[in-house]
Amino acid sequence: MKPFEAGKESLIGMVRTIAQNELAQSVQAIDQQGLYPEAVLRQLAAAGGMSAHLRAPHGFNDFGLAIQSIAEVARVCGSTGFMMWCQAVCGLYMQEASSTVLQGAPLLSHVSGERLGGTALSNPMKTYAKIESFMLKAVPADGGYRVTGSLPWVSNLGPDHYCGAIASIADESGSRELMFLLRCDAAGVTLRECPSFSGMEGTGTYALHLNDCFVSPDDVIADPARPLIKKIRAAFVMLQCGMAAGVIQGAIDSMWAVEDQLGHVNCYLEDRPQDLQSELDELLARIMRLAETPYDDSDAFFIQVLDARAHGAELSLRAAQSALLHQGARGYLMSSEVQRRVRESHFVAIVTPAIKHLRSEMARLSQETMPA
Incomplete structure (x- = not known):
């Protein structure tokens, strides 16, 4: 039986049980030793706790239920609740992607917890709010794009993880942005440890450095990005x-x-x-x-x-x-x-x-x- 087939109440019950047992036993290690709770995150994903907001067949299309699930976990461990949000919004990007490839097997693996991912939209969201400027730059290349730049910290990452990212493009057609799935194991991508924070140490947070990283059409979420960002911005913040x-x-x-x-x-x-x-x-x-x-x-x-x-x-x-x-x-x-x-x-x-x-x-x- 798939997790969401068990019903909404069962989903919350499963999430609460994981949070109050397996997660509660690891909270000190997460906070004090920087333990990345990968096994717990996979359990929460398999229970449907990070996909309730997605449309069938992957979820209930219920954002309220997704918010409740994250709250149940953050009540025990704020770091893990934050990573649930990272995984949840990354799933949202994949669901809404223009790439039908991302909507297929990759999204299914993401929903099940087989694969984990985050969101690198801090800089773009600040840029759209006129606080910063885009740190990633993309140029058209044969069969896709080449992206270069750095982001100071992105969470819920690891060597085999990925995240949703946005790069600015300037070509003969004018200026726009490209939203894409950035794979941490792609050529030209480097993950670097961040300085120690006062909290949230176990969140898989790294600095991302891209040097001529190739993005294929299969990994394009939106081009141009702004229409999709306008559609999902409330959902992004709401979660x-x-x-x-x-x-x-x-x-x-x-x-x-x-x-x-x-x-x-x-x-x-x-x-x-x-x-x-x-x-x-x-x-x-x-x-x-x-x-x-x-x-x-x-x-x-x-x-x-x-x-x-x-x-x-x-x-x-x-x-x-x-x-x-x-x-x-x-x-x-x-x-x-x-x-x-x-x-x-x-x-x-x-x-x-x-x-x-x-x-x-x-x-x-x-x-x-x-x-x-």
């Missing part, structure tokens, strides 16, 4: 809300864990667990409504998604800090899940789109959509 929701819920769990012992003094703190839970529940209800129309490409809808994502990032910071204050000294131990979650919340706030990026984009789009 990240699962990361935020999981980190917030985990922080609330840690607050309740000490309520019996410390509630008599914790009652004097702001952002009590019941208050944060109410705010999270309201935010999740808003996200679930947005998830009903993930391909709405209007600016007005995208602003709503950006606002929900920003709210999730800000609530992550508040919840994680409050959990630390509620737990006191025990939450300040390096081995504490609360200490880890504080660092995970910082990542939710700075990963593309970061809070400042979200606010900047909302302001820009709001000005563009205002009547003259």
Whole structure:
């Protein structure tokens, strides 16, 4: 039986079981030793946890369910929840690809967890928001394109992994962008270790260097890229809300864990667990409504998604800090899940789109959509 044939409730149950057992046993190694939880990621993929948003026969076409799945995992480990998002959006790129080859066996292998991949769209998304410029450059070549450039860090990668990427093209027809599946084992591609981060060490994050890397038509996702980016931009950002929701819920769990012992003094703190839970529940209800129309490409809808994502990032910071204050000294131990979650919340706030990026984009789009 394929995972999604078991039903939606069974899918969430399987994801929760993996998260609370196999993943929970590895969280310390992921955070402290930089363990890349490849076996757990393959289990989560096989359970359907990273493909619920895809259309049949690969999933349920249910973005709300995909967000819930990511949240269940991020509640236990924010790093693994982030990698679920990477795998989920990479599957979305392949599903929407102009290449029928990518939509076939490669997508099936991706959905099953046989192959794993990420997304190298941080720089392009910042470029479209007028924050950066494209770091990858493509030139037409016989039977495809040649791409050169570097990206400072891309996650959920390994020697046999791949990621969705975008390169700018300048030729006689004008300027446009090429979106393609970048294979880490392709000629001209080098993966380099990144400096140590304060958190998210087990996320398979590397710097990517491309030197005259050939891209065949079989690996083209979109040419030009902008129409597809406009179609999936809300879905791309929306799926990240699962990361935020999981980190917030985990922080609330840690607050309740000490309520019996410390509630008599914790009652004097702001952002009590019941208050944060109410705010999270309201935010999740808003996200679930947005998830009903993930391909709405209007600016007005995208602003709503950006606002929900920003709210999730800000609530992550508040919840994680409050959990630390509620737990006191025990939450300040390096081995504490609360200490880890504080660092995970910082990542939710700075990963593309970061809070400042979200606010900047909302302001820009709001000005563009205002009547003259």
